Amino acid sequence: MSETVKRSNPLVWLIDPMESTAGQADPAYRFSWSKAAWLLPLAIGVVGLVVSAIGWATDSHQFYFSYLIGWTFCLSIALGAYFFVVIQHLTKARWSVVIRRIPEALIWSFPLLAVLSIPIILGMHDLYHWTHGDLLDPASPTYDALIASKVPYLNTPFFLARLAFYFIVWTFISHKLYALSVRQDVDPDASIPQTLRKYSAAGLVLGAICTAFAGMDILMSLDPHWFSTIFGIYFFAGSFMIIMAVMALTGMTLQRFGMLQGVIKVDHYQDLGKFLFGFTVFWAYIAFSQYMLIWYGNIPEETLFYRYRMENGWGTYSAILLAGHFIIPFVVLIGRWAKRLLPLLAFMCVWMLVMHWFDYFWVAAPVLHNYKAAMSLYDIAAWLGLFGVFTAAFMYRLSRHPLVPQRDPRLHKSLTFTNS
């Protein structure tokens, strides 16, 4: 008789759809940290959200933008994790098995993120200019022909339906990937890897389409005159870059607190470092491609996007983004030694987390503060608040199951992996 893992009760389902299997974990893969693992980020999250609530009461326009940036930041981590897991299954990757539980725990963030999207939906009028009805009325003095022509796509019901669709797809695939992998820890059913691959294949295609459109809907439509067909890839590039930093940092944190000793090795971190470096460059490649084509085409609707980000003080922010998100990590991470020097790698992971948030800030905030560059306290508060809650749920999920897919047929290959 094969063992199965029961579904968790509906209250916990949002955080973890499966009953805890921590009791059946191999001692080497046991989560041995106290509740502080998730209480601490939760405390930071609550403080951040309380400060944000003050922002909502005093300056709701600012609050909605700050919240959107922080929420998109968390969403991008979940999406990066989603693509990482899917690709590992499809390529039958061996090296990554020991770290795979970390992104697997992250992909169940979608239901929580869906709940946390409520303030964005409430603030759509503040965030998305195209929701204003007066722009669409030819008789109105503020009639905007360009936005009116985009109504078949950019309208509130369709926008909400699309968001719902993305989240249903991500949640459905994530549920399969997460639940099957957790079940595999205790169930000797040999067909699980094959099933995981099947859902990964569908998940890769569906997830890619949803992610590209989500990037356009959530961020690009903030400036409804502007369009860039590469924006979906830009959004993906940042997501896939940041998941490497999150995995490396989580692994190092767990090891620092005495877990997974000798399981995740410097060779695994070096590979994460390679991906972090590679996708930092990929991000720059995509960001530059977008910039260069707009520079060449010189169409007013498109060039304005960059003009806003080069004038009124935003030029400094653009320069910081270029240096901090590309040049500095490129120079620091290019050497093999840097990726194997764990304190340096950890520093660069934190650095990239900050720059990744700054990237979204750079996309969204100039829409609000066209005429004077400004970073608000609420930007930081909403970011830390949402990231704290997100991390708390993630750590809680990690604590309920073995820290490694302990019956994965390729686990042995991952444990003995070397990077010569």
Added chain:
Amino acid sequence: MLNSLARDVKASMSIYDAGDDQVYGLLAEFANPGELLHAAEAVHEAGFRHFDTHSPFPIHGMDKAMGLGNSIVGWITLVGGITGLSLATLMQWWMGAVDYPISISGKPFFAVEPSIPIMFELTVLLASLATAGGMFALNGLPRPYNPLFYSKNFLRVTDDAFFLHIAASDEKFDQSATASMLQELGASNVETIHDHGEEDKD
């Protein structure tokens, strides 16, 4: 002095000179990759430097066992990359702003924005060509003539046999002592290879 430098460079590409007696070195066969790895370790530990291993497939950890350091090919890549970057910048500026300036929709004759793809591509092109070329040079390839080919047994190296070769040019080389050391390490078929410098007659 130049001669000894050339010898060292060639030795780093595992091209070794035969001694006056035409003895090129010893070729020892090992039963499996594990034994070859341990033998390589022992031979390196015994102080030999002019030796090489041959197997039908790459063996993980062999570079470490043989005491090979990190390859310098990365530096050749860097030089190639910087050359490509400089050439591309120069080319873009010279063609656009000096040799044949044409105003296209009011764009500057030379600007960084549209030049970056060319700079990027040439950097990658010359860096990768330098890497491939550097790799071949450092490995001493292509190498149509190798005295080891005189050994009939060595033909199996691309199929199912694992060999370790110690060159006569090594300072520690002593035909009989080295041969018995190899035998102690578990080698079968320790063969002396002569470099006739001529075509195989059969």
